[in-house]
Amino acid sequence: MTAELRVVWLLAIRSVRQALRRPQMLAPVLLLPSVFLVANTGAAGRAPSLPGFPPVPAFLDFELPGIILLASTLAAVPGGSALALDVERGFLDRFFAAPMPRAIAVTGRLAGIGLVGALAALAFLIVGLVFGTQVQSGPLGAVVVVVLAGLTAAAFGGLGAAIAIGTGQASYVTGSFPLVFLLLFFSSAFFPTELLREPAAAIATGNPLTWIVDGLRSPILNSSIQLDTTAAALGGVGILGLIGVGSAYLALQRRLEASR
């Protein structure tokens, strides 16, 4: 393992420890999606009988990927807040004064957000299994779901990181998380695109989060992994990553420029 990869790994582990040691940081990632899961499956459990609803064994099987997506996008909130605290406390200067590429502070944090997102996905997958969901494509499908969720968290985490580095204040990151819901409600995360009205349906079709949630849903609902759906999901992650991660590195560049 190169020195850089070791630092990224240690920073990723640090993010998980931070989340576990300060449980309130886990609230957006675990508690909120859990509430959504219970509320949605309880209140809209008969939705699959609606005309036009795609065939699913149970509403939970349809809803679970949306909840996993919600958890992985919300992982950006505590991750970004923690990065903002690093800026506030001057902890980031440790990285800048060390013989390492300065971007490693951001890379490590994004890897951490990705790891938290993947672990949250695993937790919800287990909850789903306990309540009767079956991953039709088997263990490999479960791995695809967890990895895709982790990548989504890291890509979306870029936005949180960009806000954190740009403002240096955790409150700005926390204040930005209604954006997550806005993006998710205009996707097929909680309701099939086929049943959405226009222009919501059109927006959802072009929303990268729809492609990602379809990629998460496919291994759960289908007996084999569908490469085109997975590729589209990765494309969605790529677009989010380009915007999110790109913004984070740009914010870092600006912060470093400000010290010139």
Added chain:
Amino acid sequence: MPAAIHASQLRRRFGDTTAVDGVDLDISAGEIYAFLGPNGAGKSTTVRILTTLLRPSDGVATIAGHDVVADAGTVRRLIGVALQQVALDPLMTPRELLDLQGALYRLSRAEAARRRDDLLERLDLAASANKRVMALSGGMRRRLDLAMSLIGSPQVLFLDEPTTGLDPVSRRAVWSEVRRLNDAGTTVFLTTQYLEEADQLAHRVGFINRGRISLEGTPETLKRQMGKTRLKVRVTDHRHDEAIKELASFGEVQADDSNWVIVALRDGAPAVPAAMRALDESDVSVGDVDVQQPTLDDVFLSLTGDHLDAGGGSRAAAKA
């Protein structure tokens, strides 16, 4: 052999404000150099430039011959930094923080672990190695911060106000470690607002005010040149005024209601016998005598016309 730290006409401007205004430094390998000055004098900005955290607006700075701008990567390998703000993650443990810092300095896992254990032991942190930082005292946090700055075995160590806010015991523990490091060959650049700290530790001190170094030298030389030995006598009879009159010919006299008369001796310590003889010849009875050597505070006073208080401000400014 290049200077451990060299700066030539270093300047740093923030908009219309010039924080560092033409600083020149030449610090040899193995020296402890203390940078003294009130808050906002430019100490921390100079440290941030020398540690590659901030680019100078003008001028050149090198560490062991390597330019802090053009060869920043090499400079970062050579230095250790403990900044004014103790930057620690309260949720991590000293062991985890030192492991991370070791990785940041590209140490192998085994070497990082060896240095971590050595530093935890040496800085009296071993018993708290697995406690979270939030549970450590201020002194322990400072020592941990110092340990983190040492993990890369730096040639040049920058300590920006390393003992601010510490109790006297913790402060002495930090001093002792700084001396030990220096004995092992580490060059130390120390900023401080404690004149006693500079006096105790530094081979040379530089006074910075409004971004400029106004005076530089060894503490002894500066005290000899700028400070005055003070003779303090307690008059036991009622000849207080007589004592003041006699001592006035030896220097500036201060007196208070508690029968103590203090004279800042114009000719230094050699004038003590003559001053005492003068009091004796005037039949002034003296109960206690104290001869006070000049301090760096006297130097600061001569330089700025004000004392430096423990909070880093000047007393006159504080009164204002």
